[in-house]
Amino acid sequence: MTDRYASFVQTGAGRTLVKRLGLPDPPRLRRHTPGDPLVPGPVLLGSSAGGRLAEPVGKVLTAAGVELVDPAAATDPTARFAALVYDASGITDSTGLRQLYDFFHPQARALLPSGRVIVLGTPPAECGSPREATAQRALEGLTRSIGKEFGRGVTAQLVYVTKAGDAGTPVSLESTLRFLLSGRSAYVSGQVIRVGAGTATAPADWDRPLDGQVVLVTGAARGIGAALARVLARDGATVVALDIPAAGDELAAVANEVGGSAVQLDLTAPDAPTRLAEHLASRHGRVDVVVHNAGITRDKTLGRMDADRWDSxxxxxxxxxxxxxxxxxxxxxxxxxxxxxxxxxxxxxAGNRGQTNYATSKAGVIGLVDSLSPVLRERGISLNAVAPGFIETRLTARIPLMIREAGRRMNSMAQGGLPVDVAETIGWLSWPASGAVSGNVVRVCGQSLLGA
Incomplete structure (x- = not known):
């Protein structure tokens, strides 16, 4: 589906009209293309007094070929940066928050278009005192506000890094830093991501972080599922693409395109889990990544909804x-x-009118992550979820025009996301190098105003 307004504002006449009338101004987002450098310019790396994360972050970025700049050396007022990264883990009380102002205030206009802001901190639950926990929780307000203020496609994220185990080492941090700094995270902003103490395995080649991995994608025949199959295969995975028999032709086309295999299966059938398990066991002996993408909508207000719509x-x-x-x-x-x-x-x-069944199911997915991820962590398995906002698909194309335009514009990017934006986020969570990232729900919504 084409966003004609976003295309129009990139023209000369469109730019003039946007400025004159104060209309929404969707920026051109930097998305990932294989072979791209991690960032298109230098990165300013700062730290609070006593911060514990600047050193491992510096090692990761230096090894990735990023040009790092120390704030003390950033004296050129015309300098521009691809990212601002700040280690706030040393802030132990509210008075220390002034260090954030001192770092970000001089650089608020120094970011390149589609620049990145990353703040690193300590999970409040792990802080040594209530005052430290208070200061670390305050970081959420900072990053979410920056995501709404800086504009021009800039994203801002908060990464809480546990003190436990080796979570502060370069290996545990690298996948998250690479994702957030790159064009893969173009439509992810205002998020809080938690890096825990799980096992992370760095790939031999960061351009193919899923080499040797078997990945199951449900609902793979079209839309986000098809984009997922393409991204995961591009990253080196062997993709098992699953969808209902009615979508068999489209499913086969996707599987053939990515060099994977197709499984036609109705997941609501009583024997579906057993049949799927037997297929994976006989063909691959295991499945390294399971992506639960299959989903349906059956919209009606609750008072008009029949039981079949709810149940299905x-x-x-x-x-x-x-x-x-x-x-x-x-x-x-x-x-x-x-x-x-x-x-x-x-x-x-946030809920949605006319979608009580859908919203209930999707809130249940978040509950699944909250309740099951601690259990799976003991088995060395990570569990996360993504929560897409307005994504340009055939489903959103059916939304009435005015509601559709509101969905597109009511976020910090002033535009809808693309299926590839969801796929890239799931791809990052699927990497073996992201094993220390578990129990997260990451919104892919351009920092939507809904539920913010």
């Missing part, structure tokens, strides 16, 4: 995930180091 949405969007997880885990088909990624929605966070 809950069954496909939530219960089928639980059943599949149970069988695959029971049969040890997801090995230690495996990853599960589920697709939720901002409807599950």
């Amino acid at each position: 949405v809950i069954d496909v969007n939530l219960s089928s995930q639980e059943r599949i997880n149970h069988v695959l885990l029971e049969r040890d088909l997801i090995p230690a180091g495996g990853r599960i990624v589920s697709v939720s929605s901002i409807a599950g966070i």
Whole structure:
């Protein structure tokens, strides 16, 4: 689906009209292309007094070929940066928050278009005192506000890094830093990401971080699922693409395109989990990554909704995930180091009129992450979810014009996202190098005003 308004504002006449009338101004976002440098310019790396993360971050970025600049040396007022990265882990009380102002205030206009802001801190629950926890929680307000203020496609994220184990080492941090700094995170902003103490395995080649991995993608025939299959295959995965028999032709086309295999299966069938497990066991012996993307909508207001609409949405969007997880885990088909990624929605966070069934199912996915991720962590398996906002698909193309335009513009990017934006985020969570990232729900919504 084409966003004609976003295309128009990139023209000369469009630029003039936007400035004159104060209309929404969708920036041209920097998205990932294989072979791109991690960032298109130097990165300013700062730290609070006593910060524990600047050193490992510096090692990661230097090894990735990034030009680092020390704030003390940033005296040229015309200098421009691809990213501002700040280690706030040393801030132990509210008075220390002034250090954030001192770092960001002089550089607020120094970011290149589609620049990146990353603030690193300590999870408040791990802080040594209430005052330290208060100061670390305050970082969320800073990053979310920066994401709304800086404009021009700039994204801002907060990364809480646990003190436990080796989570502060370069290996544990690298996948998250690479994702957030790159064009892969073009439509992800205002997010809080937690890096824990799980095992992370760096790839031999960061251009193919899924080499040797078997990845199952449900709902792979079209839209986000098809984009997922392409991104995961591009990153080196062997893709098992699954969808319902009615979508068989489209599914086969996607599987052939990415050099994967197609599985036609109705996930609501009583024997579906067993049949899927047997297929994976016989063909691959395991599945390293399970991506629960399959989902449906059956919209009606609750008072007008029949029971079948309610039951079918809950069954496909939530219960089928639980059943599949149970069988695959029971049969040890997801090995230690495996990853599960589920697709939720901002409807599950903010609710949506006419979608009580859908919002319930997607909130349930978030509950699944909250409740199951601690259990799976003991088995060395990570579990995360992504929550897309307004994404340009055939489903959103059916939304009435005015509601559709509101969905596109009511976010910090003033535009809808693309299926590839969701796919890139799931790709990052699927990397073996992201094993220390678990229990997260990452919104892919351009920092939507809904639920913010």
